[in-house]
Amino acid sequence: MISYAQYIDGKDVEGQRWTYVVRASALLRDVDSAFNLKRGLELGRTTEITDDVVARCAVGTVADSDRALEAARRASRAYRLLPQETRSRIMLEFNEALTARADELIDLLIAEGHPRRLAQWEVSGMLRGTDEATIRWYESQLRQSFEVEGKPLELVRKPDGVVCVNPPQNAAGSNSTMAVFALLVGNAVVVKAPRSSPLGVMFVFRDVLAPILERHGAPPGTLNVVCGNAGGILRSWVTSPLVDDILFFGDSEAGLKLGEECLANGKKAILELAGNDGFVVWRDADLDAAARALEECFYGSSQICMVPKYAVLHPEIADEFTRIFLDRVRTLRPGYPEDPETLLSPVLKVDKFFDFIAEAREAGGEVLCGGQRVDVDGEPSTRGMFCEPTVVRVDGLQRAGGLSLVREETFFPLLPLVVPESAPDEQLFERVVDFVDGNLYGLRNSLWTGDPDLARHFAESVTNGGTLKINDSHIGFNSVLSTHGGTGRTGGPYGELNYAGLRTSHLQGISWGDGDPRPLDPRVLTAGETAGERARG
Structure with a gap:
């Protein structure tokens, strides 16, 4: 049986209790027996671990989530200063590691109830969405340099800070991978694994991504993974001054309401809602x-x-x-x-x-x-x-x-x-x-x-x-084209093809002067009048 603690501030953190993952095929064979086994383990009525018990994951509290937010805020200041080359290398190594362990992840998703063909499709999206062509395209969008009339100018996307990710229960492992693009642009992240399907999320972030971040010098707290009551944790994210963005997956009614609450609290809501x-x-x-x-x-x-x-x-x-x-x-x-x-x-x-x-x-x-x-x-x-x-x-x-x-x-x-x-x-x-x-x-x-x-x-x-x-597979994935994003009740009032790295950052312009302040366009100065004379006047 696999056992996962929460991951906060670079450390494994136990929770108040455990949620157990019982193999989905066992539930289909005998739903009553499998459910009673799961609940018995979670309530402490039994300690029997059968072959059908695949894993357990620690369930924490809102206080654990708050500690994760504090760790993410501290880490964000240092992590954003890592060179873009290093952050891109982290993402490319994540893709390589996930490719090497794809069969493991597919087996875990099957255990959670995803048919093999569905699990294979989900993992293909995770790999295509983080491949080198996609990462290189992102790099082209994150920093652009120009020279106009001899003055160097830059357009740079800066990270928003702390990004919280709430993946859906039906496809938590694959959808949670959107968090890696928030990391690519320099944010720190807190990911909430659903209590009903935490296994894929824990594997992707704790087993695959966390060691890569550590190896490249990302500070503790850059990545945090918690599990707990969804309502309580979401409410704390919406009101916490430590949170900048919330990436929310869910139905349209709940998501659009959350978007309004985020706006009222000065936060950016990035919505992945229903599709039709x-x-x-x-x-x-x-x-x-x-x-x-x-x-x-x-x-x-x-x-x-x-x-x-x-x-x-x-x-x-x-x-x-x-x-x-x-x-x-x-x-x-x-x-x-x-x-x-x-x-x-x-x-x-x-x-x-x-x-x-x-x-x-x-x-x-x-x-x-x-x-x-x-x-x-x-x-x-x-x-x-x-x-x-x-x-x-x-x-x-x-x-x-x-x-x-x-x-x-x-x-x-x-x-x-x-x-x-x-x-x-x-x-x-x-x-x-x-x-x-x-x-x-x-x-x-x-x-x-x-x-x-x-x-x-x-x-x-x-x-x-x-x-x-x-004339293409409707559900197939392509390099460079984002795997997610939509308009209307799918993405909310600001919905579009969702490049999570761009959505969790903001554009900043930088002008490099030569030491001589010239606030006015020289084309509007009268003949013979210098910018300095106009400023003194």
């Missing part, structure tokens, strides 16, 4: 390739922000594409996370799943497949932890826009296929663009088409979202 991604298939698309890409919507039973949540199909290919897509969907089955063929995860919001289906049916939507609650073997069960991958056809953009399964983020395997009314292509194109841009959320959007001119027109027309994919 659009996926457009035009009449000249490669339908087989588009269907493979749209299947990504069911990764983790769609309980991931950046998977497609609705598709818009050109009327001319709607029937053919639907047939191809359904052939793929019907092969998807629940299973244990260790199984490399498993794509689905247990579903948390089962009630809304059935509510959304019922609403769609009442409005004339057609359920094409799925719609039931099932167990790990795929058999119908009122107590099953899974939901069948479900596809609903909705005809008409206006009708679709009024339905919850299209208008809101769905966090369960329910995909609406929206078929607009037939119209000339130019009119239809404009209606589809308006539909995509009218989405209240804005994480990612996709287009599949064989027409390069239409693809370019779409790319220039659509403003919604932080990322736009053209």
Whole structure:
């Protein structure tokens, strides 16, 4: 069994108690026995450690978080002075170390309940998002030098100071990696590991990153990892004078409210909230390739922000594409996370799943497949932890826009296929663009088409979202392009493609003079009058 303490001010710090990670497959085999084992260990009713107990992590208090903030504030003053070359080297070595230990991390994520294919995808994003091409691009943005009329000028991004990171429970390990970009630009960080899924976070920061920081002379307190009550710790972050930025992952309602509270307390909120991604298939698309890409919507039973949540199909290919897509969907089955063929995860919001289906049916939507609650073997069960991958056809953009399964983020395997009314292509194109841009959320959007001119027109027309994919994997990651970020209810009023290193820093201009103060532009001085004479006058 792995055991992690909290990590504060360069030291391992015990908590008041432990939270235990019981292998997810054990919960699927016998939920009552596995849950009783977990709770028994946490409450001290048993000391039996079976093979299904993977790890334990110390759970601390708000006071532990406050000590971490104090350590981070002290460290930030010295860490920001490390040369950028050193901070970049830390990030590149982090990428190298994570690459070498990727299989270990994948196994830990599987133990926490991530299907192997999902865990592999998450780790691929962590590696692509911190690769050398991305780090070098960041360097190009952090300092720029100019010379104008013989005067040296600089634009430099300076770290904000102390950045606190609250990753989501459903993908804590991978999303918490955004903190490394705050470190890249010179901030100190405090990361809160969720009590329900702390293992990936602890591994990434305690086992992989902390030794690299220490080796390069980062002061103690540069990195801190705590675990505790989310509400109490977040409240302390919002009100603490030691905190500059809060990177928050969560649902839109809670995140937007937190953003208001941060603003009222003079802090910068960087929000990664819900997603409701659009996926457009035009009449000249490669339908087989588009269907493979749209299947990504069911990764983790769609309980991931950046998977497609609705598709818009050109009327001319709607029937053919639907047939191809359904052939793929019907092969998807629940299973244990260790199984490399498993794509689905247990579903948390089962009630809304059935509510959304019922609403769609009442409005004339057609359920094409799925719609039931099932167990790990795929058999119908009122107590099953899974939901069948479900596809609903909705005809008409206006009708679709009024339905919850299209208008809101769905966090369960329910995909609406929206078929607009037939119209000339130019009119239809404009209606589809308006539909995509009218989405209240804005994480990612996709287009599949064989027409390069239409693809370019779409790319220039659509403003919604932080990322736009053209004939590409919707969930795939690319060097330089940030893995996160969006507009609307996804990123809040300041949302965009989220380069966390830029968002946790601020731009400062530096002018290097020659010792002769000249506050006025010499072009406005009268003939024969020197700047010194004008100043004395």
